[in-house]
Amino acid sequence: MTKELFLYNTLSRKKELFEALNPPHVGLYVCGPTVYGDGHLGHARPAITFDMVFRYLMHLGYKVRYVRNITDVGHLENDADEGEDKIGKKARLEQLEPMEIVQYYSDRYHKNMDELNTLHPSIEPRASGHIIEQIEMTKKILNAGFAYEVNGSVYFDVEKYNEKHNYGKLSGRVLEDLKANTRELEGQKDKRNPFDFALWKKAQPEHIMHWPSQWSDGFPGWHIECSAMSSKYLGEYFDIHGGGMDLLFPHHESEIAQSQTANNTDPCKYWMHNNMITIGGKKMGKSLNNFITLNEFFTGDHKLLGQAFSPMSIRFFILQAHYRSPLDFSNEALQAAEKGLKRLFTAMETIDKLTPSDDSTVNLKELSQSCYDAMNDDFNSPVLIAHLFDGVRIINSINDKKETISKEDLVLLTKTYHDFVFEILGLKAESSGTQNDLSAELMNSIIAIRQKAKENKDYSTSDMIRDELKKLNITIKDTKDGAIWDFED
RNA sequence: GGUCUCGUGGCCGAGUGGCUUAGGCGGUGGUCUGCAAAACCAUUUACAGCGGUUCGAAUCCGCUCGAGACCUCCA
Numbered sequence: 429m430t431k432e433l434f435l436y437n438t439l440s441r442k443k444e445l446f447e448a449l450n451p452p453h454v455g456l457y458v459c460g461p462t463v464y465g466d467g468h469l470g471h472a473r474p475a476i477t478f479d480m481v482f483r484y485l486m487h488l489g490y491k492v493r494y495v496r497n498i499t500d501v502g503h504l505e506n507d508a509d510e511g512e513d514k515i516g517k518k519a520r521l522e523q524l525e526p527m528e529i530v531q532y533y534s535d536r537y538h539k540n541m542d543e544l545n546t547l548h549p550s551i552e553p554r555a556s557g558h559i560i561e562q563i564e565m566t567k568k569i570l571n572a573g574f575a576y577e578v579n580g581s582v583y584f585d586v587e588k589y590n591e592k593h594n595y596g597k598l599s600g601r602v603l604e605d606l607k608a609n610t611r612e613l614e615g616q617k618d619k620r621n622p623f624d625f626a627l628w629k630k631a632q633p634e635h636i637m638h639w640p641s642q643w644s645d646g647f648p649g650w651h652i653e654c655s656a657m658s659s660k661y662l663g664e665y666f667d668i669h670g671g672g673m674d675l676l677f678p679h680h681e682s683e684i685a686q687s688q689t690a691n692n693t694d695p696c697k698y699w700m701h702n703n704m705i706t707i708g709g710k711k712m713g714k715s716l717n718n719f720i721t722l723n724e725f726f727t728g729d730h731k732l733l734g735q736a737f738s739p740m741s742i743r744f745f746i747l748q749a750h751y752r753s754p755l756d757f758s759n760e761a762l763q764a765a766e767k768g769l770k771r772l773f774t775a776m777e778t779i780d781k782l783t784p785s786d787d788s789t790v791n792l793k794e795l796s797q798s799c800y801d802a803m804n805d806d807f808n809s810p811v812l813i814a815h816l817f818d819g820v821r822i823i824n825s826i827n828d829k830k831e832t833i834s835k836e837d838l839v840l841l842t843k844t845y846h847d848f849v850f851e852i853l854g855l856k857a858e859s860s861g862t863q864n865d866l867s868a869e870l871m872n873s874i875i876a877i878r879q880k881a882k883e884n885k886d887y888s889t890s891d892m893i894r895d896e897l898k899k900l901n902i903t904i905k906d907t908k909d910g911a912i913w914d915f916e917d
Numbered sequence: 918g919g920u921c922u923c924g925u926g927g928c929c930g931a932g933u934g935g936c937u938u939a940g941g942c943g944g945u946g947g948u949c950u951g952c953a954a955a956a957c958c959a960u961u962u963a964c965a966g967c968g969g970u971u972c973g974a975a976u977c978c979g980c981u982c983g984a985g986a987c988c989u990c991c992a
Binding site for chain 2: 458459460461462467468470471472473474475477514596599600601602605606608623650671672673674675676677678702703704705706709710711712713714715716745748749750753754755756758760761762763764765766767768769771772774775778808810811813814815816817818821824825827828830882885887890891894903904905906907912914
């Protein structure tokens with residue numbers, strides 16, 4: 429019924445049938461954040477994309493080990509592997525221990541991820557906790573002859589690697605082009621070639637984050653952490669490696685080179701890359717300083733935001749675009765997502781009120797299959813959502829007695845929406861938080877009073893009640909079965 | 918400059934050779950309602966431009982224009 433899953437492999441630039449290396453187990457590695465600032469909308473995309481992948485694979489019955497790292501060291505501030513470590517810089521500025529910064533922003537990142545309802549990874553390793561593994565891998569690359577030591581630093585020899593392998597097979601780069609186009613930068617005199625990258629960097633005296641090694645007191649290069657940690661927890665050759673498209677080159681390309689030289693294998697079978705979120709057509713990112721943090725979205729406290737947007741609105745907004753397409757931020761688009769999501773949830777509440785008939789006039793099996801087909805086609809969540817909205821129309825028609833549904837189909841309908849909306853898309857109803865017993869009792873009383881007024885055709889009173897409640901963001905809707913109410917922040 | 922990607926209706930956003938009314942939001946008309954809201958029904962506007970391949974292209978090819986990504990930290 430679920431048929432086969434196809435996913436787009438960046439390595440082949442084609443959709444490929446997904447076949448787990450060691451079924452039912454699947455290894456999934458995703459590049460996580462560098463924790464030196466609050467997470468923004470751009471960070472939400474890979475988190476939600478691969479959360480969906482994680483959820484769907486589990487739904488299909490796979491036992492998934494999902495590893496998402498936290499980069500807390502070795503990520504350099506500027507050009508040419510010569511800059512100051514990002515974490516270290518922030519720490520000095522704020523007179524804090526580096527690990528204090530890491531803890532602070534990790535906590536905030538986790539809180540945001542929980543708000544977005546992403547499942548926790550199976551393992552969330554930190555680069556700083558795997559210095560030994562990174563040193564060991566660097567040694568293997570040195571011993572294999574694909575790296576060289578200069579002044580206490582170790583660099584990967586890209587040119588030599590390219591003699592036997594293809595540096596650029598993932599990103600489509602050609603080394604000759606890289607030679608022609610790599611900018612001349614200050615302070616990379618240690619490197620044989622400007623496109624060589626650091627495996628280990630000797631720490632300058634002002635660096636406050638450094639570890640001892642046989643080469644120098646220093647810190648690991650940028651790319652080695654993912655290679656070291658993924659091979660440690662998922663093996664030298666695992667199923668899926670994911671991340672943002674901006675990491676394709678040089679980060680992921682270099683991971684391949686490291687794995688090939690240290691382990692004689694590609695790190696993984698499938699490479700998946702999510703596209704960027706843009707704002708005004710430009711990539712939202714730290715470097716352009718055009719980002720809006722997730723906390724700002726949740727509070728509405730940003731000059732570009734017309735209102736606050738709930739975590740689920742953000743999640744739905746992201747899922748309404750395919751993960752490989754760019755997605756442009758705008759208030760209008762977010763509002764549309766917010767309203768669409770509400771419509772979906774309203775219909776799901778309606779499902780519980782449906783009364784089954786002897787037979788169905790609607791085809792639920794087809795709907796369910798369409799949902800699976802969409803997900804199996806490279807996790808096409810926007811098409812899935814379109815099918816779910818088709819189902820909304822069906823649900824409403826049944827509720828209006830224009831269509832009928834059998835008991836059996838009603839079970840399928842309930843399961844389909846539960847599975848796809850809650851389990852796979854990871855959406856959840858956002859309670860207002862104020863609907864406790866007392867307010868429910870109060871509202872019942874108020875509605876009863878208003879009902880009495882209506883029966884007496886005292887519409888000025890009934891309308892006054894409705895208008896006054898509206899000021900409190902409580903909406904009264906009269907239905908055939910009496911009035912219902914709805915509160916939103 | 919090099920490599921790559923993209924350009925769909927008022928907005929967002931699927932679709933890659935021949936029926937998709939894709940879907941959402943918005944608009945319009947209607948049903949329902951004391952009036953609303955919600956819901957339902959109907960409806961509206963597309964494939965950047967030019968040329969080519971083809972019986973047939975939004976979809977393939979070429980060119981032009983425009984936008985973006987990577988090449989340096991970035992999800």
